[in-house]
Amino acid sequence: MDLLEPTSxxxxxxxxxxxxxxxxxxxxxxxxxxxxxxxxxxSIGLGFLLAKKRFPxxxxxxxxxxxxxxxxxxxxxxxIYLLLSRRGPLGSYELLFTPWAIMIGYMVIAFPxxxxxxxxxxxxxxxxxxxxxxxxxxxxxxxxxxxxxEVRFGILAAVVNGFGRAISEVGCAIMVGGNIAGxxxxxxxxxxxxxxxxxxxxxxxxxxxxxVVALGVNVLLALLQGEGGLK
Amino acid sequence: MKERITVSxxxxxxxxxxxxxxxxxxxxxxxxxxxxxxxxQYLLPKFEADCGxxxxxxxxxxxxxxxxxxxxxxxxxxxxxxxxxxKFVAAGYGVNRRDVMYNxxxxxxxxxxxxxxxxxxxxxxxLKKLHASGxxxxxxxxxxxxxxxxxxYWKAIGIKPGGPHYLAVGQGMGQTLTVAGEKQxxxxxxxxxxxxYAAKTGLQIMVQGDERLLNPYGVIAVNPKRYPxxxxxxxxxxxxxxxSDKGQQAIGDYRFKGAxxxxxxxxxx
Numbered sequence: 001m002d003l004l005e006p007t008s009x010x011x012x013x014x015x016x017x018x019x020x021x022x023x024x025x026x027x028x029x030x031x032x033x034x035x036x037x038x039x040x041x042x043s044i045g046l047g048f049l050l051a052k053k054r055f056p057x058x059x060x061x062x063x064x065x066x067x068x069x070x071x072x073x074x075x076x077x078x079x080i081y082l083l084l085s086r087r088g089p090l091g092s093y094e095l096l097f098t099p100w101a102i103m104i105g106y107m108v109i110a111f112p113x114x115x116x117x118x119x120x121x122x123x124x125x126x127x128x129x130x131x132x133x134x135x136x137x138x139x140x141x142x143x144x145x146x147x148x149x150e151v152r153f154g155i156l157a158a159v160v161n162g163f164g165r166a167i168s169e170v171g172c173a174i175m176v177g178g179n180i181a182g183x184x185x186x187x188x189x190x191x192x193x194x195x196x197x198x199x200x201x202x203x204x205x206x207x208x209x210x211x212v213v214a215l216g217v218n219v220l221l222a223l224l225q226g227e228g229g230l231k
Numbered sequence: 232m233k234e235r236i237t238v239s240x241x242x243x244x245x246x247x248x249x250x251x252x253x254x255x256x257x258x259x260x261x262x263x264x265x266x267x268x269x270x271x272q273y274l275l276p277k278f279e280a281d282c283g284x285x286x287x288x289x290x291x292x293x294x295x296x297x298x299x300x301x302x303x304x305x306x307x308x309x310x311x312x313x314x315x316x317x318k319f320v321a322a323g324y325g326v327n328r329r330d331v332m333y334n335x336x337x338x339x340x341x342x343x344x345x346x347x348x349x350x351x352x353x354x355x356x357x358l359k360k361l362h363a364s365g366x367x368x369x370x371x372x373x374x375x376x377x378x379x380x381x382x383x384y385w386k387a388i389g390i391k392p393g394g395p396h397y398l399a400v401g402q403g404m405g406q407t408l409t410v411a412g413e414k415q416x417x418x419x420x421x422x423x424x425x426x427x428y429a430a431k432t433g434l435q436i437m438v439q440g441d442e443r444l445l446n447p448y449g450v451i452a453v454n455p456k457r458y459p460x461x462x463x464x465x466x467x468x469x470x471x472x473x474x475s476d477k478g479q480q481a482i483g484d485y486r487f488k489g490a491x492x493x494x495x496x497x498x499x500x
Contacts, residue, residue: 178410178413179402180398180400180410181400185401193373193402
């Protein structure tokens with residue numbers, strides 16, 4: 001297998017700003033960013049509650065969310081498919097095979113990651129932060145926010161991990177998105193398709209973009225964490 | 232028990248005798264359509280009984296099947312891509328190509344038929360009307376035989392497919408039909424796969440029966456001069472059987488969910 005030729009062709013495609021390629025990259029980026037933005041607040045909130053509050057069934061809830069971490073994304077895809085299909089309960093919204101369907105999938109996939117990371121961050125925080133804030137006259141909400149601010153780097157890592165899982169996910173995206181050119185074809189599904197067609201250049205170019213995005217986001221995270229990231 | 236042993240010894244002896252005619256298994260590469268439609272499962276036991284040999288096959292895309300023949304990895308190929316088949320023979324990889332049968336493509340769409348093409352016969356006129364109506368069309372977009380056929384139609388009517396009403400999914404026929412069903416759109420499908428998905432997708436046949444929708448299959452033996460180790464004798468036995476009255480009859484007799492999918496056509500040419 002000649003590796004050099006498709007690779008150089010891949011870089012030519014990237015440098016030329018191939019419109020098809022740019023559409024694919026753009027779709028991947030905006031859908032993942034939007035999904036994480038939408039799911040971040042509720043899942044961080046839930047993670048905080050599960051870490052701080054004691055209530056019946058709390059252990060079970062934590063175990064359930066942790067189990068969701070290793071839930072195959074194709075099963076998530078299948079469930080969303082059945083819900084959104086024309087014959088499913090949400091069929092009338094005609095969401096299947098649109099970017100919105102992929103976004104819902106990404107939200108479900110990122111949700112347990114964000115919750116679990118938040119739980120461990122909050123549990124790792126010094127409990128005196130919350131108590132001190134309360135002593136100083138802060139309300140419950142303010143004291144909670146203070147704690148969250150204290151563990152912001154851990155939560156940032158949660159967000160980055162959720163984003164990474166979403167943007168690189170292929171099984172759910174191809175099932176509920178349908179890999180439609182110009183509409184729901186994103187980086188991973190395009191790579192999967194181009195490889196079966198034996199057209200490796202576009203696959204390599206997109207794989208390269210995916211790696212650059214992953215690296216970029218993590219470098220950004222490290223920079224933001226600064227000294228804190230070294231702990 | 233004793234009786235059963237005697238019987239199996241007799242059967243084994245019989246098999247051995249028959250096998251002496253064609254000692255080695257015949258290896259075939261064919262397309263997924265012949266396998267998925269159940270045709271091979273129906274035909275092969277009949278052939279094997281007549282020949283006294285075994286035929287093993289792998290079902291892949293037409294391009295890949297020809298590639299296996301080109302590398303001498305199989306003895307015979309059964310595919311549907313006339314231009315590629317002729318090239319295969321011309322390049323000296325295959326000999327004794329014969330027409331075997333054809334199946335056909337259908338243009339399917341939603342029951343509401345927004346483009347108003349239901350009942351048309353001419354696929355080109357239908358696609359032209361579909362395009363003009365602005366109705367959505369789902370394409371395989373995966374460089375398969377069906378995809379190539381569809382692109383040839385667009386080319387013939389001078390339309391460059393694209394835009395928001397042309398969805399290229401880059402996946403198999405089943406998935407393409409599923410997307411068409413969800414989007415209430417039209418697509419081009421082979422009859423076998425459509426028959427399987429008709430109930431699930433609710434799509435209906437819009438256009439069928441035209442000469443241009445036919446999809447002919449050819450069988451080719453791999454050239455023994457090029458690959459002396461191939462089982463040429465076995466390949467020819469299969470080709471002879473497939474194009475014999477008996478083989479042709481069997482192809483015509485096969486029904487898939489009550490529908491005839493393959494039409495024998497060796498005699499017609």
